[in-house]
Amino acid sequence: MTAPASLESPVPAAAGRPRILLLGGGFVGLLTARHLLKQLKPGEAQVVVVDPRPYMTYQPFLPEVAGGSIEARHVVVSLRQALKGADVVTGAVVGMDPARKVVFVQPQEGEQVEITYDQVVIGLGAVSRTFPIPGLMEQAIGFKSVEEATACRDHILDRLDAAAVMTDPAAKKRALTFVFVGGGYAGIEAMAELEDLVRASVKNHSGISQDEINFVVVEALGRILPEVGPEMGLWSLHQLRERGIDIRLDTQLKSIVDGHAVLSDGTEFDTDTVVWTAGIKSNPVLANTGLPLDKLGRLTVRADLRVAGEDGVVEGAWGAGDACAVPDLTKEPGQFCPPNAQHAVRESKVLAANLVATLRGEGLTDYRHKYIGTVASFGIGKGVANTFGFKVKGFPAWMMHRAYHLYAMPTLDRKLRIGLNWLVSGMGLTRDMVAIGRQTRPREDFVAAGAKPPAPRPVGDPAPSKS
Numbered sequence: 530m531t532a533p534a535s536l537e538s539p540v541p542a543a544a545g546r547p548r549i550l551l552l553g554g555g556f557v558g559l560l561t562a563r564h565l566l567k568q569l570k571p572g573e574a575q576v577v578v579v580d581p582r583p584y585m586t587y588q589p590f591l592p593e594v595a596g597g598s599i600e601a602r603h604v605v606v607s608l609r610q611a612l613k614g615a616d617v618v619t620g621a622v623v624g625m626d627p628a629r630k631v632v633f634v635q636p637q638e639g640e641q642v643e644i645t646y647d648q649v650v651i652g653l654g655a656v657s658r659t660f661p662i663p664g665l666m667e668q669a670i671g672f673k674s675v676e677e678a679t680a681c682r683d684h685i686l687d688r689l690d691a692a693a694v695m696t697d698p699a700a701k702k703r704a705l706t707f708v709f710v711g712g713g714y715a716g717i718e719a720m721a722e723l724e725d726l727v728r729a730s731v732k733n734h735s736g737i738s739q740d741e742i743n744f745v746v747v748e749a750l751g752r753i754l755p756e757v758g759p760e761m762g763l764w765s766l767h768q769l770r771e772r773g774i775d776i777r778l779d780t781q782l783k784s785i786v787d788g789h790a791v792l793s794d795g796t797e798f799d800t801d802t803v804v805w806t807a808g809i810k811s812n813p814v815l816a817n818t819g820l821p822l823d824k825l826g827r828l829t830v831r832a833d834l835r836v837a838g839e840d841g842v843v844e845g846a847w848g849a850g851d852a853c854a855v856p857d858l859t860k861e862p863g864q865f866c867p868p869n870a871q872h873a874v875r876e877s878k879v880l881a882a883n884l885v886a887t888l889r890g891e892g893l894t895d896y897r898h899k900y901i902g903t904v905a906s907f908g909i910g911k912g913v914a915n916t917f918g919f920k921v922k923g924f925p926a927w928m929m930h931r932a933y934h935l936y937a938m939p940t941l942d943r944k945l946r947i948g949l950n951w952l953v954s955g956m957g958l959t960r961d962m963v964a965i966g967r968q969t970r971p972r973e974d975f976v977a978a979g980a981k982p983p984a985p986r987p988v989g990d991p992a993p994s995k996s
């Protein structure tokens with residue numbers, strides 16, 4: 530790709546030390562860097578992490594952030610605090626030139642910069658996979674970041690507050706209809722946590738009754754939760770339907786212009802809320818890296834996690850996590866590891882060990898991990914799990930979900946904050962129902978303080994025209 534105008538490096542050169550540059554500070558970036566910092570001898574290499582966010586997000590906890598069981602800041606880990614000894618660059622990778630071993634980075638402000646490397650790790654993750662559905666880009670929100678999870682929660686609680694004083698039945702129905710597109714574990718967990726939150730919150734609203742709440746899941750295939758297997762997927766479907774959730778299988782969202790939903794089964798209704806959780810695709814910025822990609826846009830890597838094209842490996846380039854097609858050596862040839870944290874965590878360990886081995890001229894290890902299964906939470910005290918072939922339902926599955934993810938959450942600080950939060954919430958049996966949606970409009974009160982207050986109007990009096 531074309532070199533940017535300004536090429537000053539934001540990272541001080543480390544004389545004589547090879548530079549390991551990690552692109553993305555998510556699961557792969559953070560964990561690989563931590564392993565490296567533990568294993569490298571003093572002065573053996575410089576570790577640099579680039580990410581537009583100064584924090585790593587523990588995505589498996591996003592549904593609980595939306596549901597109010599975990600505080601949003603507790604599911605993110607400060608890269609600078611967690612990676613003492615590494616350099617952290619806050620900026621977005623926009624491309625690279627593997628022949629020159631440079632990466633082009635757009636900082637938050639100013640012109641693009643160039644960072645050179647000896648070894649580069651691609652851990653750029655995945656983004657929401659969308660389709661050209663009329664109105665989708667204007668109406669929907671994804672569920673991949675802590676910002677999106679918090680916004681979903683605040684928006685839904687805001688709709689309850691608004692609906693509670695609505696006198697127009699059609700407007701009220703629209704405000705209380707919540708649509709989720711996609712029935713994989715991320716989408717179902719997010720929907721179920723939010724439905725649980727809404728049911729609990731409605732108890733405190735005198736203007737809304739439970740039977741006015743309408744949660745709709747639109748799933749293109751004939752099943753939900755493929756990750757827990759057919760039997761547990763079917764059990765989950767029945768459980769969620771019993772809760773009154775309208776799950777439409779073999780159905781697609783055709784249009785959502787101005788909040789008017791049209792489904793492929795002919796149903797039409799209005800909604801203020803569309804959450805898009807219908808799958809992911811590899812980070813599109815990979816197309817600007819000059820590295821070999823497969824038909825799905827994933828970086829092709831070997832089992833030892835070196836980037837590989839048809840002509841052999843790309844010198845000094847490595848990849849892992851959702852951005853990459855990592856061969857699954859526990860299955861027949863041609864199969865790849867599914868994009869999940871379970872693999873990303875374990876790949877990071879092998880990746881760091883292989884980077885250190887490369888610096889020391891030692892042999893490489895292949896990544897091999899047999900998938901241990903999935904745990905999913907559907908709201909407080911509810912869940913499903915299928916791990917090591919053991920199928921668990923309800924409360925025990927929910928406890929397994931919490932225990933596993935608390936164990937896997939990086940840093941002791943975050944584990945303690947989340948664990949204590951659960952304890953304070955009455956052994957985890959209540960949730961926080963406050964939404965501070967106004968924090969996205971913090972100047973509103975200050976501006977209003979300097980303006981004339983609006984005059985009261987008798988009922989039926991038309992609002993004065995703005996012209």
Ligand SMILES: Cc1cc2nc3c(=O)[nH]c(=O)nc-3n(C[C@H](O)[C@H](O)[C@H](O)COP(=O)(O)OP(=O)(O)OC[C@H]3O[C@@H](n4cnc5c(N)ncnc54)[C@H](O)[C@@H]3O)c2cc1C
Nearest residue numbers: 553554555556557588589621622654715850851869870871
């Ligand atoms: C709601 C939800 C629930 C989930 N639940 C589970 C679960 O229960 N179990 C499980 O195993 N997995 C779960 N996952 C999947 C899991 O979180 C991912 O597989 C995992 O995060 C992948 O790690 P990664 O490092 O490849 O990508 P990520 O963790 O997504 O990290 C990618 C990083 O790259 C950064 N980045 C993006 N673009 C750029 C750029 N241009 N330049 C620099 N940096 C960039 C991002 O900011 C991010 O920090 C869930 C995901 C979601 C969304």
